[in-house]
Every structure is written in C-alpha cells, then in structure tokens.
Amino acid sequence: MVLNLVIAKAQINPRKVELFNSDWKFYIGDDAKAKDENYNDSQWRQLSLPHDWSIEGAFSETNPTGQAGGGLPAGIGWYRKIFMVSATSQSKNIFIDFDGVYCNSEVWINGHYLGKRPNGYISFQYDLTPFLHYGAEKNVIAVKVDNSAQPNSRWYTGSGIYRNVWLSTTAKSYIPQWGTFVTTQVNIKNAIVRMQTLVVVHQEGLRVKASVYAPNGELVNSIITPIESADTLATIQQNIIVGQPKLWSVDKPNLYKVVLQVLLGTQVIDKYQSFTGIRTFNFDKDKGFSLNEEPMKIKGVCMHHDLGALGVAINVRAMERQLQILKAMGCNAIRTAHNPPAPEFLDLCDRMGFIVMDEAFDMWRKKKNKQDYYQYFPEWHKRDLEDQIKRDRNHPSVMMWSIGNEIREQFDSTGIILTRELVGIVKSLDNTRPVTSALSEADPKKNFIYQSGALDVLGFNYHPETYADFPKNYPGQKFLASETVSGYATRGYYDTPTDSTRHWPTSSKAKLTQGNPEFAVTAYDNVAAYWGATHEEYWKIIKKYDFLSGEFVWSGFDFIGEPVPYPWPARSSYYGIIDLAGFPKDVYYMYQSEWTTKPVLHLLPHWNWEPGKTVDVWAYYNNADEVELYLNGRSLGIRKKQGDDLHVSWKVPYEAGTLRATSRLNGKIVLTEEVKTAGAPARIELVADRKLIKSDGNDLSFVTVRILDAAGNLVPNADNLINFIIKGKGMLAGIDNGSQNSMESFKEPHRKAFHGLCLAIVQAMQSPGAITLTAQGDGLKPATVIIRVR
Ligand code: GAL
Numbered sequence: 001m002v003l004n005l006v007i008a009k010a011q012i013n014p015r016k017v018e019l020f021n022s023d024w025k026f027y028i029g030d031d032a033k034a035k036d037e038n039y040n041d042s043q044w045r046q047l048s049l050p051h052d053w054s055i056e057g058a059f060s061e062t063n064p065t066g067q068a069g070g071g072l073p074a075g076i077g078w079y080r081k082i083f084m085v086s087a088t089s090q091s092k093n094i095f096i097d098f099d100g101v102y103c104n105s106e107v108w109i110n111g112h113y114l115g116k117r118p119n120g121y122i123s124f125q126y127d128l129t130p131f132l133h134y135g136a137e138k139n140v141i142a143v144k145v146d147n148s149a150q151p152n153s154r155w156y157t158g159s160g161i162y163r164n165v166w167l168s169t170t171a172k173s174y175i176p177q178w179g180t181f182v183t184t185q186v187n188i189k190n191a192i193v194r195m196q197t198l199v200v201v202h203q204e205g206l207r208v209k210a211s212v213y214a215p216n217g218e219l220v221n222s223i224i225t226p227i228e229s230a231d232t233l234a235t236i237q238q239n240i241i242v243g244q245p246k247l248w249s250v251d252k253p254n255l256y257k258v259v260l261q262v263l264l265g266t267q268v269i270d271k272y273q274s275f276t277g278i279r280t281f282n283f284d285k286d287k288g289f290s291l292n293e294e295p296m297k298i299k300g301v302c303m304h305h306d307l308g309a310l311g312v313a314i315n316v317r318a319m320e321r322q323l324q325i326l327k328a329m330g331c332n333a334i335r336t337a338h339n340p341p342a343p344e345f346l347d348l349c350d351r352m353g354f355i356v357m358d359e360a361f362d363m364w365r366k367k368k369n370k371q372d373y374y375q376y377f378p379e380w381h382k383r384d385l386e387d388q389i390k391r392d393r394n395h396p397s398v399m400m401w402s403i404g405n406e407i408r409e410q411f412d413s414t415g416i417i418l419t420r421e422l423v424g425i426v427k428s429l430d431n432t433r434p435v436t437s438a439l440s441e442a443d444p445k446k447n448f449i450y451q452s453g454a455l456d457v458l459g460f461n462y463h464p465e466t467y468a469d470f471p472k473n474y475p476g477q478k479f480l481a482s483e484t485v486s487g488y489a490t491r492g493y494y495d496t497p498t499d500s501t502r503h504w505p506t507s508s509k510a511k512l513t514q515g516n517p518e519f520a521v522t523a524y525d526n527v528a529a530y531w532g533a534t535h536e537e538y539w540k541i542i543k544k545y546d547f548l549s550g551e552f553v554w555s556g557f558d559f560i561g562e563p564v565p566y567p568w569p570a571r572s573s574y575y576g577i578i579d580l581a582g583f584p585k586d587v588y589y590m591y592q593s594e595w596t597t598k599p600v601l602h603l604l605p606h607w608n609w610e611p612g613k614t615v616d617v618w619a620y621y622n623n624a625d626e627v628e629l630y631l632n633g634r635s636l637g638i639r640k641k642q643g644d645d646l647h648v649s650w651k652v653p654y655e656a657g658t659l660r661a662t663s664r665l666n667g668k669i670v671l672t673e674e675v676k677t678a679g680a681p682a683r684i685e686l687v688a689d690r691k692l693i694k695s696d697g698n699d700l701s702f703v704t705v706r707i708l709d710a711a712g713n714l715v716p717n718a719d720n721l722i723n724f725i726i727k728g729k730g731m732l733a734g735i736d737n738g739s740q741n742s743m744e745s746f747k748e749p750h751r752k753a754f755h756g757l758c759l760a761i762v763q764a765m766q767s768p769g770a771i772t773l774t775a776q777g778d779g780l781k782p783a784t785v786i787i788r789v790r
Helices: 002-012 087-091 316-329 343-352 377-392 414-429 464-473 535-544 587-595
Strands: 016-019 024-028 045-047 075-083 093-098 105-109 112-117 124-127 139-147 165-170 180-186 190-200 206-213 219-226 233-243 256-264 267-276 281-284 288-291 298-303 333-336 355-359 398-405 435-439 457-461 479-485 548-554 601-604 614-621 626-631 634-639 648-653 658-665 668-676 683-688 700-708 721-728 730-736 750-752 757-764 769-776 783-789
Touching: 093 105, 112 124, 180 256, 180 267, 190 206, 190 256, 190 267, 206 233, 219 233, 298 355, 316 343, 316 587, 316 700, 333 548, 343 355, 343 377, 377 398, 377 414, 398 414, 398 457, 398 479, 414 435, 435 479, 464 479, 464 535, 479 535, 535 548, 535 587, 587 601, 587 614, 601 658, 601 668, 614 626, 614 658, 614 668, 626 648, 634 648, 683 769, 683 783, 700 769, 700 783, 721 730, 721 757, 730 750, 757 769
Parallel strands: 288 548, 298 333, 298 548, 333 355, 355 398, 398 435, 435 457, 457 479, 479 548
Antiparallel strands: 016 165, 024 045, 024 075, 075 139, 093 124, 093 165, 105 112, 105 139, 180 190, 190 233, 206 219, 206 256, 256 267, 281 288, 601 614, 614 648, 626 634, 626 658, 658 668, 683 700, 700 757, 721 750, 721 769, 730 757, 769 783
16 A cells, blocks of 8 residues: 555656755865765855855955956855665666856765866756665765856856756656757647657657646647657657647746656656747847737846845845846846856746846857956857757747857957857757847947858847948848946935936046045936946937837846946946845836836935035826926926927925925826925834745845834935844845945845845745844834744
8 A cells, every 4th residue: 555655656756856955065165075975074064055155255355256246255165965865766867957056166976076067157967876875875965166266257156056956866768857849839820839858768668748738727738659769869759739829928928838758658757847838929120029920129138147135046036026126117028148047037037928038158269357268168168058058948938049248259250150150059959049149349341240140130239329220231130239228326326417418437448437435326317338328318219210129228137246337345236227135226217107008207316405406306207298396385397208208307496395296197197206305314114025925945025124204204315224133934145225335244134224225135944933023223213024934
C-alpha cells in the first residue's frame, strides 16, 4: 500500500525541481582549498541565496568598482553547501542549475571541477550525476565567485550567487535543460501551437505527450507521438490547434500552458511545463509596431537589474513591484539593459503584459572597461548567446533580441562580420523574432553594424535630430528608438525658474558638474546629458512619426552606479523616471498623462519657499481641456496646452498657503489637486504597500515612511533620521530614501528621510504570524504598522 503511494507520487511528479537556496556557507576572500570536500567551513557565515555581498558593503571612492560601479566593494567570495542524496536517486540524473552568478564562477562537486562561467548574467547547468555520493555520505558543492578584476562594468553589477539555484532530478530518459521550443501561429479563426521537444533517449518504447491548456485551465488538446529515432538525442515535433484563441496582449496577457511529458508505456517519466502566448506582432517600415494587427507604440523603459536597496539579489516581489509601478505609468515594454535578465523577470513580463527587448551584450571584442567581458567574448560569445536564446525563446513577452548596446565595432569593418555571425546564431535557434542592436552611430556610411545588412530592425540610441530623415537615410529599414532621453532628476528637488534646458556635462570634454552642494538635479525635466534630451522633447518626436515603432526611455528606475552628471559622492544614477526607492519623480505623471487614458492631474513643485520668490508651477494633465490654478483661493489663471505641449505652467510669486489646481473638460471639473505649505516635522506616517504577505521567507512589504507636519501635510524637505525597530515574523531586507549620494548603508536599521520620504523593505520569515514595524525620529511622534504573515 505504502509502496503504491510512492509510485503514484513519482508518476505525478516525475521530474523533481527544487530550489537549492538554503543553508549555504559563505566567505569573502580566497582560499583555494575551499573546493575540497573535507575543508572546514564551520567559521563561515550561513546564509540563503540569492545573495549579493556588494550591497552589504560600505560605499567608498576607493573601491575598485569605481564611481560608475556604485563605489561598493567587489572581490572574491566562496560559497559551499553540504547536502545528501538518497540511495534511490542512484537511477536518476541530478543537475544543478545556476540562474546567474556575478561573475567568473567556478564550481566543484565533492572536489571534482565542473567548470567555469565568466559571464555574470547567463544561466548555466552542471550534471552532478557521476560525482555524487548516494545514501548516508555527504556531498559538498563549492562555488568560487571572482569579481576581483575591476573595473568590469559601467553600472553596479553586484557580486555573488545573486539569482536562484535549482536542483533537478530526472529519469535517465529526459527532456534536457531548455529542451523545448514552443511557437505559435495565428490564422483567421484558430492558432497552431508548435512544440519541438528534445529527448535524451535511454531506452526503447518512449513516447512524447504534448498537452495545451487554455488560460482558464481547460485542456485544449493532447497528442502522443512515439519516439522512433535511434539517436540518443531525439527531436519531436508536435502541433496542436487552438480554436478561437484568446490572444496575448499587453492589456490581456492570456497564457496557455504547455505540458510535455515523456512516457514509457503509460508511465510518465519526465514532465516539462512552460507557458506560451498566442500573438502576432510586426515591425513595419512605414507604420511602426503592431501587436495582433493593432498599431501600437512601444512605450518602453530601459532597466538595469538591481533592485535598489536589495542590490541585485533577485526577489520576485521586488521585481513585480517595479513592473507594477511602471504599468501604472502606462509603460508597455522593457529593454533588459544590457544583459539577459533573471528568468523570473520574464515570467512576470509574460504574466503582466510587457513587451521585452532581450539584450545580450554591452561589448563584443572591443572593451568599454579594462576588465570587462571583452576578454571572454572570443571564447564564450557563441555559447552565451545560444544559451540566452534557448532559455528565453518560449516567453511570449520577448519580441526582439538585441545582440548588443552601443557596440564599439559599429565604427570599423569588423562590425560587419561579427554582426552577421551573431545574427546567424540567433536565427539558427529562433527565427520568429527580429534581431536588433542598439546603435549609437547615426551616420549610415559610418555604421558597420548597419552595413552588415543583417539586422531586422534598426535600434537607435539618441540623435533625435536624425529621426525625421530616417526613411531617406535608411531606405526600407524598420526603426526603433532603442534608447532615449538620459534626462536627470532628483525626486523632490526643484530649481526655479525653468525657462532654459540645461545639458550636463555640456560636451564629451567637459568635466562632471561640480557646484551643487547637494549633488541634486532639479525635477522639472529640464536637465539632460549632452547626448540626450528631456523626456518631453523625446516623447513629442516619438509621437509624431508613424514609422517610429516606439522608444525605450533611459531609464525606468534609478539604478546604482553611473551617477552622471556628478563626481563622488554621487553613487547612483539620476536617469530614472522613478527613484531608487521606487518613489516616482514628477515626470512619471507626464508619461501617465500621455501613456494611459486614466484621468491625471499632477502639480509641481512643493509649496515651501522663501516669501516673495517667484516659483514656476507646472501641471501635467489629460482628459481635460484646461487647468485653473488658485493660490489661497485666488485664481492665477486658466492654462490650456497649445500645439504639442505636454504641460502647462504659471509663474507664481510665492506666498504660504494652498495651491490648488482644477482640471475641466467642457466646463465640468475632472480632477482637483492641492499642495499646501507644510509646517515643521511633527510625526511619522507608515504606509505599507501590502499588509498581508506570504510566510515563504521571500515575500516583501514595502513600507513608505512619510514625515508629516502637525496638520498632516508631507514636509517636502524633511531629512529627519528615522530609526526602525522590527519585531515578530519578519526582518528588514533593506532601507532606502532615493538619495543619489547618501553614504548610509542599505542594511542598517536607520536612515535619514530624503525630501520627506524613506522606505523600509520588510521580508517575511518562513513561519506565520505578525510583523510589527515601528519608526521613530527625534521630535517626531512615532508610528507603527502591523503586517500579517500567512
Ligand atoms: C547610453 C548607454 C547606457 C547609459 C546611458 C546614459 O549611451 O547605452 O548604458 O550609459 O547612455 O546616458
């Protein structure tokens, strides 16, 4: 009876895939002996993956990652884990999968060298089977991570095993890693789901069963195909027709489940599951992008991989929050700058409805930094690119492959050969999606990547002045603004008047700007890099031309590193529409007013100024034909956007009190928005984005700390030091305030508010109960929030 039960279970779940994240030992430094089975790691720190050791360190100008890398430490680290494998697993294959290790990892099992992987963003697998001890004896996996060769990046990379690790146990006949390729084709009334499955064949009499399930969970159809090939690696092709398919779109991301099973007789010996979306899309040289035959602008942002205070250690909830904030802005696309993302990020994009430009490289053979991937490119690029395509090609969100960002080989003829080779690699594995590259050389005669003739879509970074002539300069080509803007802003900081647009630095020869004692940039959207332009300037052009498929704004969120335009102590970027802590800057509402249909009215700046100062007041709005502004009840006049205006403004002699704006459509009030002069900081308010989280050890609640005056107004320049006390079933995973030059640790339980706000990220433990988070500050009435964990 018991035996039967065990077999029944094995039949239901033939492939066991377990997270392999818990109970690792970690040590910063190098010790070659740490690879040995009997090495004594008892003094090492115990932790759970994913883990980024750089984010735990202190900022310093002298850290070799440099200011561009965020000034956080890197170096060498070792991880070890002891585990047991049951005697019954002897008849199985056992694999370890790393979703990403930054960087130069080397792995040993029980002292046997499994291999190395220089690329810090690629996923890879090792077969442990031949080297394991089964039964009572222990196994030791040891991983060396070497991020000591610096500088190797233009942005913050983090260090460590920062993505998930998995242990998979399969039968001897099995579907190998990334061994399925699912594509869809839409006809008039139905769609065909085509499934190509690889099977490692270890015995005769195997069959592959393919099943497709509709978004509501109902089985659409199944098909069984015998494996007749005599090869040890068989390829099976199966098709299932879906009548009246529910299409995948950014508004309704319908997903079909595809289950591929390997059968021996009636027994399921392996099972591989993925999701697909049925959709068509097209880039047209005249009409731009369309999804399911509907014209649509790509309203995208570029995103680096860090998660602010969490560093690069992946967390699904933190990534989901970023995407939710972007979705609410109307963003419909992400460019994974400039590397393959975590697999979970693509799952979220599939599920939430984002179009993804999945990028491979920031450099090829020619370096951007002394120690970057250029040194590994000759030996590794083919393998890395192939693995990226195989891993990601089943994701419906992925709609283009980018083989590189601003690659130096644009500027000489080696670009021709390399582009053709890379495009060839992609096409050999997936010819259902276009291949693009983010180019920075706008002159067709000087751009050798373009001259290769191999790209399906031309991605251009910047040079908006050349867009109008694109059809003339690049006859017959399809166009995407793969990177735009590079405007800067510090949330909550305003320089007024706003009559001029500034470019910092002013040229490639100019120094980074000194002089602003706060290392802040005004948030009025009027400062940009000399190679960029303001958010408004770009969006006006993108809107204008149908042949422009859309844009990817640099950048969605601030990220750690690349703190142009300032020297040290600036250590994180100013480019984000949203700050590092996830608080929107004002220009967020410009996009929201243009990229969504929901009614928007947003006023800036705050209303705490020196008496008599003339302050420029801006309003972003939509769904209305005018906005009227009032100061302390007096009308300051009605404004209407003219021509292609994206905001309206007033010059207002400051006087304390209430600034109120009212938007109207045909005389009827649509929205009203108020900003009040705040008094002295008096109390703390805590606002949790979720008050009920899962007891899975990973789930997060993002708690915003607001510094209020006695009347409940946000104090716009409050910078009180806030101390956090956490009790119960949670811990503080990170603290931030969105400041771009704060030297405070992301991990300590205290932080100064920045322009009235800061953020505490609370992480659930693995047992249910309650978390009590209290925030205190001198002279402030404290606040407490209770988060339930279930
Ligand atoms: C681009 C580059 C991005 C970022 C940006 C900053 O040229 O592709 O990675 O550096 O500039 O403006």
